Amino acid sequence: MTQIIGPALPQIPWQEKPAGETQPLWRYGHNPVIGRHGNAISNSVFNSAVVPYKDGYAGVFRCDSRAISMDLFAGFSQDGLSWQIEDTPIHLCDNETEVLRREYRYDARVCYMEGHYYVSWCNGYHGPTIGLAWTDDFKTFHQLENALLPYNRNGVLFPRKIQGRYMLMSRPSDTGHTPFGDIFVSQSEDLIYWGRHRYMMGAVKGDRSAWQSMKIGPGPVPIETDEGWLMIYHGVINTCNGYVYRMGAALLDIDKPWQVLYRSKTYILAPNELYECVGDVPNVVFPCAALADSGTGRIAIYYGCADTVTGLAFTTVDTLVQYIKDNNFQE
Numbered sequence: 001m002t003q004i005i006g007p008a009l010p011q012i013p014w015q016e017k018p019a020g021e022t023q024p025l026w027r028y029g030h031n032p033v034i035g036r037h038g039n040a041i042s043n044s045v046f047n048s049a050v051v052p053y054k055d056g057y058a059g060v061f062r063c064d065s066r067a068i069s070m071d072l073f074a075g076f077s078q079d080g081l082s083w084q085i086e087d088t089p090i091h092l093c094d095n096e097t098e099v100l101r102r103e104y105r106y107d108a109r110v111c112y113m114e115g116h117y118y119v120s121w122c123n124g125y126h127g128p129t130i131g132l133a134w135t136d137d138f139k140t141f142h143q144l145e146n147a148l149l150p151y152n153r154n155g156v157l158f159p160r161k162i163q164g165r166y167m168l169m170s171r172p173s174d175t176g177h178t179p180f181g182d183i184f185v186s187q188s189e190d191l192i193y194w195g196r197h198r199y200m201m202g203a204v205k206g207d208r209s210a211w212q213s214m215k216i217g218p219g220p221v222p223i224e225t226d227e228g229w230l231m232i233y234h235g236v237i238n239t240c241n242g243y244v245y246r247m248g249a250a251l252l253d254i255d256k257p258w259q260v261l262y263r264s265k266t267y268i269l270a271p272n273e274l275y276e277c278v279g280d281v282p283n284v285v286f287p288c289a290a291l292a293d294s295g296t297g298r299i300a301i302y303y304g305c306a307d308t309v310t311g312l313a314f315t316t317v318d319t320l321v322q323y324i325k326d327n328n329f330q331e
């Protein structure tokens, strides 16, 4: 038995595992949970982050507009299933206009830490890098310095200081549809200056685990457990029809999270359903948020589907940790 360390969330969105299901994750029966017209301007709503907020949920959503401009929008929900997403992008403020300079914003994660909600996202600043901001009300977002130099994507915070330092995963990249990518952890004492960069894990060359052979990137904010950090990520293979994005999971050392204890050799979710295989970018499942209930061990994962809509899938901490151990990838 693995114990989630963190608050109970008895109202977590949930469906029981269907009889006969053999895979570690099972999809919400009414997926997609958010369709492509999630707000007035959207062409697509995907790769978005939700967190418990007040007596319900809040989130930061990637809505690409019908001009195909990428930006972030706040949304609110009572049950985590039915969402009201705002029609205007989140309001970012700072004293430093250079920091507020906007090229594009996408793929947010939201991390509740020390009483604030921290947002990390892929921020255009002469190329993609990692933007950071905090909010208390999902109305005003206080933007911090970009955490890292371009080019980088998939910045994901750990939800507490570890050994006295904030920790941020990221995936150094290029300016295009990066055909490589490994995960690193950077450390900071103030959320401004990041250093002490550590290699965590990389794409798996060859065909031993080919679904993650081209690049990998961190997904939701990791879930703390008594066995280590439970980390869900995406893995990509390049095929004759283009990139295919699947989901994997790993267990990381609690004090040195760049040390991987176990990592799934077989994927945990793949684009199989029509809304995951057909859309603006076919064959993509891309996780950006996970809710966890320490009381029951239930986990609900929000993921982008085919860069078009948002899906929801369920598992339990015991199911996922056991799966990673039983299907461990060894170098």
Ligand code: BMA
Pocket (backbone or CB within 6 Å): 047, 106, 107, 177, 178, 245, 281, 284, 286, 304, 307
């Ligand atoms: C990545 C990012 C993601 C997207 C994925 C698949 O590079 O742009 O937002 O989901 O490609 O298109």
